[in-house]
Amino acid sequence: MYALSIKQPWADLIVLGHKTIETRNWNQARIARARFLVGQTIAIHASKTWDKTCGSSFGVRGCVIGIAQLAEIKIYQNLGQFADDRDLHLCGADCNLILKPGQKKIGFVLMDPERCDPVYLKGRPGFWRISTTDRAKIIGLAKPH
Numbered sequence: 001m002y003a004l005s006i007k008q009p010w011a012d013l014i015v016l017g018h019k020t021i022e023t024r025n026w027n028q029a030r031i032a033r034a035r036f037l038v039g040q041t042i043a044i045h046a047s048k049t050w051d052k053t054c055g056s057s058f059g060v061r062g063c064v065i066g067i068a069q070l071a072e073i074k075i076y077q078n079l080g081q082f083a084d085d086r087d088l089h090l091c092g093a094d095c096n097l098i099l100k101p102g103q104k105k106i107g108f109v110l111m112d113p114e115r116c117d118p119v120y121l122k123g124r125p126g127f128w129r130i131s132t133t134d135r136a137k138i139i140g141l142a143k144p145h
């Protein structure tokens with residue numbers, strides 16, 4: 001199983017089913033490496049970093065808090081497509097739309113989220129592998145939101 005570290009409050013909103021697209025600015029090579037995860041269940045890791053644009057902090061951090069199925073990787077071709085999905089990714093007008101050369105704005109479409117009791121693990125950038133032991137803990141604790 002792989003995990004994706006996501007800042008709070010976004011991680012909580014994903015496992016509660018309120019946010020169904022997680023956005024990133026990634027280059028084509030990184031996107032290609034992630035495509036094999038489409039259709040698989042991934043762990044949602046609440047990173048230790050809080051998104052300061054969201055006001056005061058809440059929610060646990062530095063742990064896996066749930067799982068979801070990675071249904072699709074969307075590549076936004078223009079700002080209009082990105083704006084059309086605003087109710088799904090919850091990025092406001094101040095969202096980071098500045099791309100470095102070679103980057104694309106992408107969205108990980110997530111389905112069937114399930115919350116679990118926190119499993120404290122150190123996060124990493126991008127998708128990262130979870131040990132078999134930790135995977136068993138996460139799956140055993142998961143429950144529909």
